[in-house]
Amino acid sequence: xxxxxxxxxxxxYNDSEIAxxxxxGINLAFQQGEFAAIVGPSGSGKTTLLNILGGLDVPSEGxxxxxxxxxxxxxSRKLINFRLNNIGFVFQSYNLIPVLTAYExxxxxxxxxxxxxxxxxxxxxxxxxxxxxxxxxNSRPSRLSGGQQQRVAVARALASRPKFILADEPTANxxxxxxxxxxxxxxxxxxxxxxxxxxxxxxQRVVKKAHRVVTLEDxxxxxxxxxxxx
Amino acid sequence: xxxxxxxxxxxxxxxxxxxxxxxxxxxLLGGVFSSAVMKGMAEQRMKEAVSRExxxxxxxxxKYIEDNEIKYTIDGESMKLAETLDxxxxxxxxxxxxxxxxxxxxxxxxxxxxxxxxxxxKEEAVSELWTMICDSCGTYLNGEKPNQIVIGEAxxxxxxxxxxxxxxxxxxxxxxxxxxxxxxxxxxxxxxNSVFDEMNVYVNKQEIAQLLAMDPAQSQEIxxxxxxxxxxxxxxxxxxxxxxxxxVRNWKQIDPVTGMLADFLDVYLYMxxxxxxxxxxxxxxxxxxxxxxxxxxxxxxxxxxxxxKRRVFxxxxxxxxxxxxxxxxxxxxxxYLLTIYTAWTGIDLSSLAEGFEKLGYPTMLxxxxxxxxxxxxxxxxxxxGILASIYPARKALKLNPADAIRTD
Numbered sequence: 001x002x003x004x005x006x007x008x009x010x011x012x013y014n015d016s017e018i019a020x021x022x023x024x025g026i027n028l029a030f031q032q033g034e035f036a037a038i039v040g041p042s043g044s045g046k047t048t049l050l051n052i053l054g055g056l057d058v059p060s061e062g063x064x065x066x067x068x069x070x071x072x073x074x075x076s077r078k079l080i081n082f083r084l085n086n087i088g089f090v091f092q093s094y095n096l097i098p099v100l101t102a103y104e105x106x107x108x109x110x111x112x113x114x115x116x117x118x119x120x121x122x123x124x125x126x127x128x129x130x131x132x133x134x135x136x137x138n139s140r141p142s143r144l145s146g147g148q149q150q151r152v153a154v155a156r157a158l159a160s161r162p163k164f165i166l167a168d169e170p171t172a173n174x175x176x177x178x179x180x181x182x183x184x185x186x187x188x189x190x191x192x193x194x195x196x197x198x199x200x201x202x203x204q205r206v207v208k209k210a211h212r213v214v215t216l217e218d219x220x221x222x223x224x225x226x227x228x229x230x
Numbered sequence: 231x232x233x234x235x236x237x238x239x240x241x242x243x244x245x246x247x248x249x250x251x252x253x254x255x256x257x258l259l260g261g262v263f264s265s266a267v268m269k270g271m272a273e274q275r276m277k278e279a280v281s282r283e284x285x286x287x288x289x290x291x292x293k294y295i296e297d298n299e300i301k302y303t304i305d306g307e308s309m310k311l312a313e314t315l316d317x318x319x320x321x322x323x324x325x326x327x328x329x330x331x332x333x334x335x336x337x338x339x340x341x342x343x344x345x346x347x348x349x350x351x352k353e354e355a356v357s358e359l360w361t362m363i364c365d366s367c368g369t370y371l372n373g374e375k376p377n378q379i380v381i382g383e384a385x386x387x388x389x390x391x392x393x394x395x396x397x398x399x400x401x402x403x404x405x406x407x408x409x410x411x412x413x414x415x416x417x418x419x420x421x422x423n424s425v426f427d428e429m430n431v432y433v434n435k436q437e438i439a440q441l442l443a444m445d446p447a448q449s450q451e452i453x454x455x456x457x458x459x460x461x462x463x464x465x466x467x468x469x470x471x472x473x474x475x476x477x478v479r480n481w482k483q484i485d486p487v488t489g490m491l492a493d494f495l496d497v498y499l500y501m502x503x504x505x506x507x508x509x510x511x512x513x514x515x516x517x518x519x520x521x522x523x524x525x526x527x528x529x530x531x532x533x534x535x536x537x538x539k540r541r542v543f544x545x546x547x548x549x550x551x552x553x554x555x556x557x558x559x560x561x562x563x564x565x566y567l568l569t570i571y572t573a574w575t576g577i578d579l580s581s582l583a584e585g586f587e588k589l590g591y592p593t594m595l596x597x598x599x600x601x602x603x604x605x606x607x608x609x610x611x612x613x614x615g616i617l618a619s620i621y622p623a624r625k626a627l628k629l630n631p632a633d634a635i636r637t638d
Contacts, residue, residue: 056534056632077538084536091635095531099238104231111231112536160536 003163004030009062011048022048024219033194037201037210044216046200054087054166055079088157090167094149096141102152103137109160127155131185147178164196171203183209236548250517251557254510258561261506265499266569266597272495274592279488281358282421284481285453286462292477294450300330303448320461323355326449328435332401336389343431347438356455359419368393368417371434379413382427383420391415403443411441422592507614518550518622529626530634539627546623554615569597
């Protein structure tokens with residue numbers, strides 16, 4: 001079953017005198033439980049596609065249906081709420097809140113959703129344990145390594161029980177051990193809990209782990225290969 | 231949780247936040263203490279005006295106020311008025327006065343004076359002037375000798391008079407004839423108002439009535455001291471209604487400058503504090519703009535993961551209010567402590583005595599502020615914190631999360 005359907009997606013930037021066609025007619029679909037990597041050279045449109053998928057940018061043409069909701073038609077207010085409840089984000093630079101502990105960072109998104117303190121606590125501790133940080137729950141981001149911070153970011157992304165997780169170059173700032181560790185955790189969550197991950201990446205280590213690799217070039221899909229079904 | 235995050239956020243850049251907080255602290259300390267000094271000064275002035283100069287309420291024949299002639303007395307109704315005043319529970323004491331202008335002459339000089347013919351025991355219950363005669367400065371009118379006069383220190387200096395000196399008063403009597411008499415200085419008072427001290431002298435009503443060829447039961451003025459100043463307006467209205475032919479005025483109408491001070495001082499102090507807070511508000515805006523600039527990526531991330539605009543606004547507003555309130559509370563506490571200390575020790579401004587006393591202000595100041603001032607000030611600080619957050623928060627709300635996340 002498709003949870004994401006992208007049809008004839010175009011994104012044209014008109015900021016300068018020359019219009020830039022960042023996405024040039026993308027047609028893609030993602031199913032529940034996919035572990036997919038979007039690859040391509042710089043300027044191929046990976047980040048633009050991820051931004052539009054995450055509701056952070058709007059398409060110039062075409063549509064994105066997530067569970068039958070065309071997110072391009074949502075108002076700004078509804079879109080923020082949609083992101084909160086449906087999409088998890090993992091950023092290249094971790095982007096944790098520095099004044100909060102690992103536990104509080106994970107708990108925070110659930111507080112935005114209005115969960116009770118007790119429910120937030122239970123789930124945040126579960127998730128931190130799942131990413132191997134049960135012993136660092138009270139550490140602030142500045143006391144964690146890059147790999148640990150990114151694992152907290154994954155736990156945070158999972159906390160809101162999203163339909164899928166978008167990860168923009170999640171391993172770009174990590175060393176090989178941390179990358180391997182992070183990928184193992186995400187793959188395990190994907191296999192055991194059927195959580196859908198969509199990455200944009202340059203990192204071949206991520207590509208090797210991905211079950212599906214979508215390659216973009218000049219804003220178009222030039223290949224879409226699956227190594228295993230979700 | 232946003233409340234906690236906002237509080238933690240203000241301590242991210244400790245030095246910058248402390249600089250703003252200290253600026254607010256010292257701004258408020260200065261503002262609060264200046265207000266306390268002004269308020270204390272005004273309160274003392276008002277208290278002295280009522281207790282020594284005007285009393286709470288004065289009653290006159292309206293024509294006396296227009297012409298200042300002694301023939302315009304309170305007579306026909308005085309008995310009824312006396313009965314009314316004696317039965318009004320709010321009236322603590324009342325004093326009938328003969329009041330007229332005269333020329334005061336000593337061997338060396340002469341000057342115009344306002345003569346009050348008073349019944350000493352009644353006057354002492356209305357005016358505290360008798361307490362302003364120091365131990366070595368004689369006594370108030372005690373009737374031990376005839377033709378006693380109490381004068382102010384400034385007048386004594388001007389006419390070169392001492393205790394037991396002779397002073398001659400010349401004046402017109404009730405028939406318009408020039409009259410006069412010699413009086414002995416039995417007491418010299420000194421208030422904080424040198425102009426008052428130079429102008430007003432007190433003699434026995436019975437004696438001066440004879441010299442003026444007046445009925446001693448007649449008066450030009452009746453001064454009322456109330457048990458509670460808060461009842462002043464009501465008492466004034468009752469008397470004005472009961473005695474429509476008489477002019478009943480409260481001390482604010484008699485001494486409009488001090489009255490205006492009483493009515494507008496609080497407004498003035500709040501305006502003074504508002505100006506200080508406004509200036510500090512620009513400092514807070516500047517700090518919050520820096521905060522938005524520094525945290526662009528984080529704010530983008532928060533919007534991206536689903537923090538709505540209302541919550542982003544609330545977080546920034548809370549940070550601004552916390553900054554303002556932390557500094558303000560510190561400033562108010564320090565200001566309050568300084569006020570308490572100086573209210574206990576007093577502030578000696580005797581080096582500026584001449585100028586102050588001419589304006590009727592004491593040279594020993596006792597700062598004073600009431601609780602309402604601090605409550606209103608706290609509300610104003612919260613208000614300025616909210617106002618100062620609006621522009622930075624609007625900038626934060628305009629951030630595009632996709633661009634903001636990629637900001638270095």
